Amino acid sequence: LPFSAAAKRRPASSPSESPRLFEDTSSPSVPAALLADPVSSLAAAYGSSLASQGKEIVGRSIDRFVPVTRLKYYFAVDTVYVGKKLALLLFPFLHQDWQVRFQQNSPVAPRFDINAPDLYIPVMAFITYVLVAGLALGTQNRFSPDLLGLQASSALAWLIVEVLIVLLSLYLVTVNADLSAVDLVAFSGYKYVGMIVGLLAGLLFGKTGYYLLLSWCCVAIFVFMIRTLRLKILAEAAAEGPLGRSGRNQLRMYLTVAVAGLQPLLMYWLTFHLVY
Template sequence: MADGPGPAAGVVGRMPTKRRPPSSSAAPDPHRLFEDTSAARPSVPGGSPANAASLSGPPGPFLPDPVSSLAAAYGSSLATQGKELVDRNIDRFIPVTKLKYYFAVDTVYVGKKLGLLLFPFLHEDWQVQYQQDIPVAPRFDVNAPDLYIPVMAFITYILVAGLAMGTQNRFSPDLLGLQASSALAWLIVEVLAILLSLYLVTVNTDLSTIDLVAFSGYKYVGMIVGLLAGLLFGKTGYYLLLSWCCLTIVVFMIRTLRLKILSEAAAEGVLVRGTRNQLRMYLTMAVAGLQPLLMYWLTFHLIY
């Protein structure tokens, strides 16, 4: 009886071949230039994972919360104090309160004032109205000086000058800027000359620098009328309308300024007596006569 194969032999026959466990470090690729170190854990002193997580987390604020709150509160307090300081001292540099008075106008006042500038012969009462020793706002008194009409007239004059240069094919931003700066420079020189003359003649008047700017700026209304007439009707229309506006501005300035420059003499009842009063009258006439010269000088080169 032949013995069959034993269990040991069968087990031995089916025993798989012994495999080598994979090596913990693979052989480097000879074609790779650098090794992959992305999986490497950073070396942290102490070897604590919490320390590594704390290094990889988002950065905290530069200052602790109490210090940040204190700095913010101090900055807000400093800004508030600076604003209060500016509000208290702004009138020393820019008379905001006075400027509000000169811009207190309405549509009715603007229409009446323009009519007064173009037709001063129809006006009789030139006295400025007062309320408790304070002149009333321009919108309540057509004789009060304002800055709204001079400012808007100056801007309109620059625009009309640009239109005139454009119709003559010689418009350029440089020429328009030169025209605006020239007109502004002449206005400043005129006001400074009047102030110097008032100082030399020693006139005690309530005329302020803003009043002089307002009165000197009214001539731009006549300049606009002359330029528009020149654009529509040529040189003939320009000279006719500009001559009329020159006459009206002279009458307006004399009747307005004589109450300001001659106010002290008028109170004494000696309008035409004495050398000082004659100097005041001559000064009034000179300021009024200067307006047509500047009106012509600033417009004649814009009409061809």
């Protein structure tokens, strides 16, 4: 009984007063102290500066070989522009004004000027051409992933070779043309539109339809390239005065005709074996 009474009189210990098994050595103020340290702050600022400089250097290096900022211009298109451009590629005979519009010494975006080159149509046309080629091979029971990949890589290789040949020719002729490598890729990629039309005609109407529509598209792309490139390649000569029959001007004209005439040859070469 005395023990029970003493136990009743002993005050109960609160949870906050319970003994700790281990001493808490963690200090929540350590990160704050490190951040408050001037040396740490200086190191963090220096590291951030190095990261920004490295990002800028990498961006300049990439833009030097692949002009990413410039590529945005070639994809600035809309639905109206795409429709008008496709009509111009297939029916260029009635188009009169081929001059590219400028604003503050810079060409306007393609969606505001139908004469401006773009990369949206060439890229989409190339992909569509590969798909239509696969469809044509499938209807002939000749489809295989390897053959389709060979068709795509062959078309891409010919495009690269064509652009390199034109650039080399411009260098040899010493023409200061307002043509970049991206412009040449755009102009050379427009021929895939006519190739798609020819292949679809071959699938629907056989060889007769293929040859008829491909011939029309070949003439259309030839006229389109002549009227577009002559403003680029012959621009320097036109600025000097009336075009004469000097040897240099004749070389420029021959180069323009050669580039335009190469388009129908490649259109036929890359499609004739897909139609039976």
